[in-house]
Amino acid sequence: MAVKVKIPVPLQRLTQGKEEVEGAAGTIISLVNDLDQQYPGLAERISENGKLRRFVNIYVNEEDVRFMKNEETEVKDGDEISIVPAIAGGM
Amino acid sequence: MDFSEEQLMRYSRHIILPEVGGKGQKKISNAKVLMIGAGGLGCPVGYYLAAAGVGTIGIVDNDEVELSNLQRQIAHSMNTLGVNKADSAKKTFEALNTDVNVIAIKERINSENILDLMKDYDIVVDGTDNFPTRYLINDACVMLNKPLVSGAILRFEGQVTTIIPGQGHCYRCLFEEPPPAGLVPSCQEAGVLGVLPGVIGALQATEVLKLIIGKGKPLMNQLLIYDALGVDFRKVKVPKNRDCPVCGENPTITNLTDLPEEYCSI
Numbered sequence: 001m002a003v004k005v006k007i008p009v010p011l012q013r014l015t016q017g018k019e020e021v022e023g024a025a026g027t028i029i030s031l032v033n034d035l036d037q038q039y040p041g042l043a044e045r046i047s048e049n050g051k052l053r054r055f056v057n058i059y060v061n062e063e064d065v066r067f068m069k070n071e072e073t074e075v076k077d078g079d080e081i082s083i084v085p086a087i088a089g090g091m
Numbered sequence: 092m093d094f095s096e097e098q099l100m101r102y103s104r105h106i107i108l109p110e111v112g113g114k115g116q117k118k119i120s121n122a123k124v125l126m127i128g129a130g131g132l133g134c135p136v137g138y139y140l141a142a143a144g145v146g147t148i149g150i151v152d153n154d155e156v157e158l159s160n161l162q163r164q165i166a167h168s169m170n171t172l173g174v175n176k177a178d179s180a181k182k183t184f185e186a187l188n189t190d191v192n193v194i195a196i197k198e199r200i201n202s203e204n205i206l207d208l209m210k211d212y213d214i215v216v217d218g219t220d221n222f223p224t225r226y227l228i229n230d231a232c233v234m235l236n237k238p239l240v241s242g243a244i245l246r247f248e249g250q251v252t253t254i255i256p257g258q259g260h261c262y263r264c265l266f267e268e269p270p271p272a273g274l275v276p277s278c279q280e281a282g283v284l285g286v287l288p289g290v291i292g293a294l295q296a297t298e299v300l301k302l303i304i305g306k307g308k309p310l311m312n313q314l315l316i317y318d319a320l321g322v323d324f325r326k327v328k329v330p331k332n333r334d335c336p337v338c339g340e341n342p343t344i345t346n347l348t349d350l351p352e353e354y355c356s357i
């Protein structure tokens with residue numbers, strides 16, 4: 001068992017096209033670092049100096065980590081994590 | 092005003108629905124919806140709202156129809172290449188339904204004109220292609236207390252959310268800041284599956300009609316994410332942020348300003 005992480009389309013080229021990947025349980029920031037080990041470059045796109053970027057949200061199941069313990073939010077095996085960046089296209 | 096025989100026929104599949112009925116259809120006929128952008132999202136949104144008989148549809152767009160738009164912008168055609176998009180869409184929607192008063196507003200929206208453009212409308216639809224305008228529309232809707240149905244698309248992915256100021260979250264509660272320029276590809280570079288704005292636009296039109304008739308649950312305090320490749324619809328919770336700079340307890344944004352840079356997503 002591990003944590004399932006949904007990768008948004010704009011970041012899927014860092015995950016070899018995979019829309020879902022697995023990472024280790026722990027805090028959000030340790031998960032991000034774990035994912036970066038597997039898929040180099042991912043951490044930089046969603047975080048900066050250990051803080052999540054303000055235009056990228058991370059959800060544990062349906063909950064936004066900003067309204068929990070942010071980067072320190074604990075995730076456990078079986079949780080579903082979604083990385084959701086702001087997108088702006090309309091035309 | 093009562094419906095004519097012809098209108099009763101035209102809207103019969105609405106009127107027969109208990110949730111709509113003659114009363115709901117009247118509300119639709121009296122509604123005024125402002126669409127910002129007559130592109131990928133604006134075309135399907137406007138098409139369905141016109142078909143539904145929304146009384147007044149304002150369309151703000153300053154661009155002209157180009158051949159590369161026709162892969163997805165279904166209100167335009169070979170006959171309107173080079174024509175202003177608001178005018179082109181108006182032509183299409185009026186051909187579908189003469190009940191609808193379509194107002195083409197051939198302007199680029201900015202902090203100077205936005206409040207004036209919005210003030211006579213009940214609901215605003217965001218179908219724009221850049222972050223500065225999205226944040227501007229959000230802030231203006233919060234200030235004017237106008238419901239906003241926001242949609243965004245990129246490649247194979249779309250997002251929809253319904254903002255009801257005073258009741259639920261706003262776009263800044265969802266994403267605190269737009270991404271800095273340089274970190275994101277421009278929309279022209281990014282590409283989009285042609286049918287994707289159809290899916291997202293149809294969801295936005297659905298939200299608008301629900302708000303008009305006052306039925307169902309709006310996508311308030313929620314973000315719907317659609318991934319076309321994985322056929323995945325996901326909803327996540329979007330709480331109202333008490334520290335939100337525009338709709339929070341101590342707002343720091345009380346004036347509208349234009350952000351210069353334009354970008355699409357990470």
Ligand SMILES: [Zn+2]
Pocket residue numbers: 260261262263264265332335336337338339
């Ligand atoms: Zn807010």
